[in-house]
Amino acid sequence: MKRMFWALALTGGLFSQQAWSQCSLAIEANDQIQFNTKELHVKKSCKEVTLTLKHAGQLAANVMGHNWVLSATPDYQAIAQAGQAAGAPNYLPTGDARILASTNVIGGGQSVSIKFDASKLTVGGDYTFFCSFPGHFVLMNGKLIVE
Ligand code: CO
Numbered sequence: 001m002k003r004m005f006w007a008l009a010l011t012g013g014l015f016s017q018q019a020w021s022q023c024s025l026a027i028e029a030n031d032q033i034q035f036n037t038k039e040l041h042v043k044k045s046c047k048e049v050t051l052t053l054k055h056a057g058q059l060a061a062n063v064m065g066h067n068w069v070l071s072a073t074p075d076y077q078a079i080a081q082a083g084q085a086a087g088a089p090n091y092l093p094t095g096d097a098r099i100l101a102s103t104n105v106i107g108g109g110q111s112v113s114i115k116f117d118a119s120k121l122t123v124g125g126d127y128t129f130f131c132s133f134p135g136h137f138v139l140m141n142g143k144l145i146v147e
Contacts, residue, residue, distance in 0.1 A: 023049050025050070025051045027052070027129075028053075028056045029053065029055050029057070029140065030057045031058060033064075033135075036056075037142060038141075039143050039144075040129065040145070042147070043147055044121060047118070048115050048117065050113055051101065051116065052111060052113040053066065055110050057108040058108040060108065061106055061110075062088065062089075064107065064133075065089075065105035065106065065133045066105065066106060066136070067092070068101075068103045068129055069083075069132050071127070072126060072127060072128075073143075076128040078098075079099060080130060080137035084134045090104050090105050091132040100127070102114070102132075105132075105133060123146050127143065
């Protein structure tokens with residue numbers, strides 16, 4: 001009986017760790033205006049997704065700033081343009097409902113984490129993540145796949 005208890009406790013621990021990793025996303029950016037992936041996957045069952053952006057470069061935020069912004073794919077270029085008009089430091093319009101999630105802009109050597117609710121997204125929907133620093137969205141974009 002005691003052995004059975006420990007087996008269940010261990011299994012429960014593994015399951016919760018797996019659930020955590022599925023609700024946790026990590027992405028890196030560099031000084032070459034690149035993210036390290038073009039695709040991130042998330043489960044709709046994640047009410048609280050933790051997204052961590054790490055800037056692995058060395059350049060400062062005012063010359064090579066990066067953020068991570070999520071929107072529906074048809075909206076992302078317009079948001080990036082509105083962000084450029086909004087200006088430093090975060091290059092995003094405030095109170096824009098098209099922005100589904102966003103981090104602040106960071107510079108080389110910095111990291112930033114945000115939480116967002118994936119249960120509000122649609123399975124199979126078309127979502128793009130991008131950097132809204134002026135000009136970066138052209139190179140720094142990818143798809144968020146909701147499963
Ligand atoms: Co950038």
